[in-house]
Every structure is written in structure tokens, then in C-alpha cells.
Amino acid sequence: MRAARDALLAEIRATVRDERVLAAMARVPRERFVPPDLVPYAYENRPLPIGYGQTISQPLIVAIMTEALRLEGTEKVLEVGTGSGYQAAILAELAREVVTVERLPELARRAARTLAELGYANVRVYVAGEALGWPQEAPYDAIVVTAAAPRVPPSLLEQLGEGGRMVIPVGGRDLQELVLVEKGPRGVRKRNLGPCGFVPLIGPEAWPPGHGPKGQNGAER
Numbered sequence: 001m002r003a004a005r006d007a008l009l010a011e012i013r014a015t016v017r018d019e020r021v022l023a024a025m026a027r028v029p030r031e032r033f034v035p036p037d038l039v040p041y042a043y044e045n046r047p048l049p050i051g052y053g054q055t056i057s058q059p060l061i062v063a064i065m066t067e068a069l070r071l072e073g074t075e076k077v078l079e080v081g082t083g084s085g086y087q088a089a090i091l092a093e094l095a096r097e098v099v100t101v102e103r104l105p106e107l108a109r110r111a112a113r114t115l116a117e118l119g120y121a122n123v124r125v126y127v128a129g130e131a132l133g134w135p136q137e138a139p140y141d142a143i144v145v146t147a148a149a150p151r152v153p154p155s156l157l158e159q160l161g162e163g164g165r166m167v168i169p170v171g172g173r174d175l176q177e178l179v180l181v182e183k184g185p186r187g188v189r190k191r192n193l194g195p196c197g198f199v200p201l202i203g204p205e206a207w208p209p210g211h212g213p214k215g216q217n218g219a220e221r
């Protein structure tokens with residue numbers, strides 16, 4: 001397992017240079033966030049199924065998204081799409097507090113339990129309500145969305161504080177661009193970080209019902 005983890009980190013290091021992100025990825029045991037039968041594959045650089053048609057994202061994508069947020073340790077971060085809780089654990093290593101929202105209660109419960117067992121006291125896991133994100137605790141210094149949206153959701157832009165950064169996959173239901181959104185005093189700036197393929201966001205500001213998920217292949221570049 002140790003050798004597999006070192007090999008994965010070496011692979012990520014070819015793209016992601018932020019030492020704090022790499023150290024966080026080295027500390028968080030990904031095997032604790034995957035189903036028991038998939039533990040042997042926990043350090044492969046690919047998404048894995050976590051049940052309910054959802055996935056734990058590809059480690060390289062997690063690293064790229066986290067690096068783009070430029071966390072320094074003082075931030076309050078929102079994650080939309082808790083899934084297994086793995087990305088939330090990486091964020092918890094690098095930020096002051098993490099609010100993470102999941103629409104599937106079973107996944108939210110499981111992720112909360114794993115995060116608590118690993119001692120992450122600075123993460124709050126919520127089951128998504130009617131609104132996208134978690135406006136109750138806005139503004140956030142950073143937002144990461146780990147499901148794909150047809151466009152940058154205006155309500156998440158509202159929940160982002162001034163000077164804040166958001167990373168979100170935007171595009172079609174199967175293939176998207178990873179977009180970094182920066183909210184400055186003179187408006188919003190967007191930059192593409194590369195192609196990706198996330199499972200779709202479900203609910204408000206996503207695709208209308210009937211345009212349900214089809215190729216659920218998780219977060220792959």
C-alpha cells in the first residue's frame with residue numbers, strides 16, 4: 001500500500017507542484033474512503049465507485065482542484081458533493097473549516113462517520129436542502145464543486161465572498177472544463193484549468209429533470 005501511495009504521489013507531482021497540497025494528499029488515507037472490496041485499488045489514479053451511482057474522484061483531479069483554491073489555512077471552504085468525504089479531508093488539512101454538502105443522506109452519513117473516525121473536527125457534513133450549496137453559513141473564502149454543472153451557478157457565486165475562489169466542472173453532462181472562478185471587486189474572472197468528466201450535479205441550477213445522468217464515469221481527465 002505504501003509503495004502504491006508513493007507511486008501515486010510521484011504521478012501527481014508531475015502536474016501539481018504545491019508542496020502543501022502534496023503533503024495533504026500524502027497524509028489522507030484514501031483507502032478509508034473507498035468500499036472494502038476496492039481498497040486494493042485505493043492508490044490508483046482513477047475514480048472508483050462508492051455506491052448509489054456515485055464516485056470518489058480521481059486523485060490527480062482532487063489535487064488540481066485543491067491547488068487552484070490556494071488555501072493558506074485561514075479559510076472557510078464549501079464543498080458541494082461530499083461523496084466519500086475524501087476531498088473534504090484534503091480540504092480540512094489545508095483550511096480552517098470545511099462545510100460540505102451532499103444530496104444523498106446515506107453518503108453524507110457515511111462520510112461524516114469516516115471523517116470523525118479520522119479525527120477531522122473542522123468539517124461539517126450536511127445533507128443538501130432546497131438551495132444549492134449551503135447559504136446558511138455563507139460567505140465562503142473558497143468553494144469546490146465536485147459534480148458537473150451546465151454553467152457557473154449564480155447562487156454559488158453569491159455564497160462566495162469577495163476575493164474568493166471557486167473551482168467547478170462546467171460544460172456538458174459527460175465532459176466538462178474545470179473552471180477557476182475568482183470573485184474580485186471589479187467582477188468575476190474565469191480561467192479554464194483543463195478537461196474533466198464528473199458526474200452531474202442534481203437539483204437546482206443543474207440540468208432539468210429528464211436530462212438525467214448517463215455516463216457516470218466519475219472524475220477523469
Ligand SMILES: C[S@@+](CC[C@H](N)C(=O)[O-])C[C@H]1O[C@@H](n2cnc3c(N)ncnc32)[C@H](O)[C@@H]1O
Nearest residue numbers: 054056081082083084086087102103146201202
Ligand atoms: C464525484 S462525486 C463527489 C466526490 C467527492 N468529492 C469525494 O471526495 O468522494 C459527486 C457527488 O455530488 C453529489 N451531488 C450531486 N448533486 C448535488 C447537489 N446539488 N448538492 C450536493 N451534492 C450533490 C452526488 O450525490 C455525489 O455524491
